[in-house]
Amino acid sequence: MRGKQELIDKLIGIQSSRKSYYSELNAIVGELQKKNKQLEVINRLTQIHVEKSWEEVSNYLAAQFSQVLSFDRFVLTLIDKSELLFYISQPDATDWSCHFVKRSIQTKTALSVGEFKKLLKKEMPDHYGTSVCLQNQSGKIYGFLTLLNRNRVEYPREDLELYKTMGEHVRVSIENILLFKDVSEKVKIEAQLIQSAKLAALGEMAAGIAHELNSPLTAILGHVQLLMREIKEGRPGKMLEDIYQCGLRSKKIIQNLLTFSRQEEYQFETIDLPDLIEDVLGLIGYQLAVSGISIQKDIDRTLPPVRGSRNQIEQVLINLLLNAKDAVQEKSDPEIIIGTCLASLEERPYVSIYVRDNGVGIEEEDISQIFNPFFTTKEKMKGTGLGLSVSLGIAESHGGKLLVDSKVNEYSQFSLLLPIQESEGVE
Numbered sequence: 125m126r127g128k129q130e131l132i133d134k135l136i137g138i139q140s141s142r143k144s145y146y147s148e149l150n151a152i153v154g155e156l157q158k159k160n161k162q163l164e165v166i167n168r169l170t171q172i173h174v175e176k177s178w179e180e181v182s183n184y185l186a187a188q189f190s191q192v193l194s195f196d197r198f199v200l201t202l203i204d205k206s207e208l209l210f211y212i213s214q215p216d217a218t219d220w221s222c223h224f225v226k227r228s229i230q231t232k233t234a235l236s237v238g239e240f241k242k243l244l245k246k247e248m249p250d251h252y253g254t255s256v257c258l259q260n261q262s263g264k265i266y267g268f269l270t271l272l273n274r275n276r277v278e279y280p281r282e283d284l285e286l287y288k289t290m291g292e293h294v295r296v297s298i299e300n301i302l303l304f305k306d307v308s309e310k311v312k313i314e315a316q317l318i319q320s321a322k323l324a325a326l327g328e329m330a331a332g333i334a335h336e337l338n339s340p341l342t343a344i345l346g347h348v349q350l351l352m353r354e355i356k357e358g359r360p361g362k363m364l365e366d367i368y369q370c371g372l373r374s375k376k377i378i379q380n381l382l383t384f385s386r387q388e389e390y391q392f393e394t395i396d397l398p399d400l401i402e403d404v405l406g407l408i409g410y411q412l413a414v415s416g417i418s419i420q421k422d423i424d425r426t427l428p429p430v431r432g433s434r435n436q437i438e439q440v441l442i443n444l445l446l447n448a449k450d451a452v453q454e455k456s457d458p459e460i461i462i463g464t465c466l467a468s469l470e471e472r473p474y475v476s477i478y479v480r481d482n483g484v485g486i487e488e489e490d491i492s493q494i495f496n497p498f499f500t501t502k503e504k505m506k507g508t509g510l511g512l513s514v515s516l517g518i519a520e521s522h523g524g525k526l527l528v529d530s531k532v533n534e535y536s537q538f539s540l541l542l543p544i545q546e547s548e549g550v551e
Contacts, residue, residue, distance in 0.1 A: 162192050162286060169290055172297040174304035178202065181301065182211035183220040185269070185294060190215075193283060197251065197272035199244070202298075203235060203265070208243065240268055252276045254284075256291035258298055266302075269294060334378045341378070345371045377406050394429050395437065397464050397477060404441045405462070412449055412460065422463030430475050430542040436518045437477075437540070440526075443511040444479040444538045451483025451536060458482065467541055469525060474541035485532040494528065515540075 165188050172181060178200065186198035198220075200211040210225040227247065229235065235243075237257050244253050251272040258267035269291050279287070348368045355361050401423060412419055445460065452458035460481045467476040486494065495516045512526075519526040523543045530536040 158192075165189070165192050166290055166293050169293040170297055172301065174301050176301070178209070178211050179222040179224065181298075182213045182222045186213035186215075186220045189271070189290065193271060193279075193287060194277075195254075195271035196274050199253070199268075199270040199272060201240070201244075201268040201270065203229075203267055206230075208235075210247065234265055236265075237268070244270060248272065250274065254279060254287070256288055258291070258295045260295075260299060267298065337378055338375070341371060341375055345375065373406070376403075392431050392433055394431055395434050396429050397427065397475065398423050398425055400434060400437060401441070401462060401464075401477070404438050404445070407438075408442060408445055412445065415449060415453075415458070417449060417452060417458040417460055420459065420461040422461055422465075424464050424466075427464055427466065427475050428544060430544070432522045432542060433518075436521075437542075440515040440518050440540055441477065441479070443515050444540070447511060447538075448479050448481035448483065448536070451481050451485075453483075455483060467539065469541060473544045474524065475544055476539045476541050478537055478539040480535060480537040482535050485534055485536055486528070486530040487532060491528065491530065495526070 168188055169185070172184060176184070182198065182200040185200060189195070189198060196214070198213045200213075202209045202211075206229055208227045208229055210227070211222055212225065213220045213222045215221075225247070227243070229243070237255060240257075241253060241255060244255070251274060253270045253272050254277070255268045255270040257265045258269065259265045271287070345368065348364055348371065352361070352364045352368065355364060401421070405419065405421075409419060441462070445462070448460045452460065458481075460479065462477070462479050465476050465478070467474045495512050516526045519540055519542075525539075525541040527539045527541065528536065529539075
């Protein structure tokens with residue numbers, strides 16, 4: 125009886141229909157799961173945190189895209205004026221890692237997808253790219269998303285449509301990040317304007333206090349000189365000499381403070397560097413000394429004088445010395461060396477004023493950013509991130525350079541290079 129039923133089932137195709145039904149059901153379930161995964165990814169693409177760095181954004185996008193599309197590398201490209209900023213993400217053992225490449229572009233018009241593909245091929249000739257553009261509501265292209273493969277890949281139409289859809293959602297997130305960074309930059313500038321106003325007020329107060337101190341100090345020095353004419357020998361004479369020398373030093377510090385805080389058109393003059401360094405140390409040497417820092421001078425007095433704004437060069441050296449002070453705070457034997465020497469760069473001679481410390485050093489990835497406005501590695505409220513940026517501007521306005529050499533946990537050395545005038549050529 126059982127064999128007869130099996131024969132009937134085979135003849136009418138019941139088992140075949142069941143297999144077909146389950147195959148179709150499994151295919152539908154698989155398709156639904158695939159669509160759900162795509163929707164999850166698209167939803168996550170709209171949740172990128174606006175405070176993430178571009179490297180983090182690129183890695184995040186690569187991780188999300190890889191769940192629904194196959195590729196070897198991912199590139200987030202942003203257009204910044206005349207530069208292309210490539211953030212290239214590739215998989216490592218457990219996650220995605222990103223490296224940054226910057227390239228200049230010559231075109232004065234908007235960069236098209238075709239032109240971008242040529243530039244990308246030139247940058248990465250061993251990969252094939254599939255790109256979608258990022259453009260704002262007005263139609264201006266400001267970036268690209270690219271899937272890179274070592275071998276040529278022809279994505280199915282369905283995958284390309286999905287890629288374009290994801291690109292639209294990424295565009296919204298990228299624009300939010302750009303807007304946040306723009307607003308944050310304006311807030312920083314506003315905060316710096318407030319800080320500048322405070323510093324200007326502080327400079328006026330310092331100038332007023334210096335004038336107030338000058339009058340009684342002049343009287344003290346005058347009376348001490350009269351007493352020194354009468355008392356020249358013995359312990360009283362020595363004490364009067366000490367009082368007089370301390371008074372002169374105080375008067376010089378006040379004069380330097382007045383010069384430093386004065387707002388005026390900077391006039392270039394011939395500057396004797398040993399005297400300038402002594403004046404700078406007179407201003408902040410005590411501050412360094414009470415912090416337990418050993419100050420060493422290595423000054424070559426045979427160097428020719430340079431031309432520049434004394435006030436501005438003093439500002440650079442004070443910035444460098446205060447940075448060095450912060451760098452050696454945790455050292456058991458803190459030391460700062462300030463010195464001068466001859467230097468040559470690009471076959472041109474310079475006089476170098478350098479400040480070297482044995483502090484914490486600078487991380488390699490930070491070296492390229494330390495001269496950027498508002499960038500700082502100091503703790504919050506301990507730095508504005510403008511000291512080195514301002515110092516670099518002063519160096520360049522003198523036709524010079526500001527260079528840095530550093531090794532983590534060993535040393536940092538900043539060198540202010542000032543050009544030697546042709547009439548001051550060195551044999």
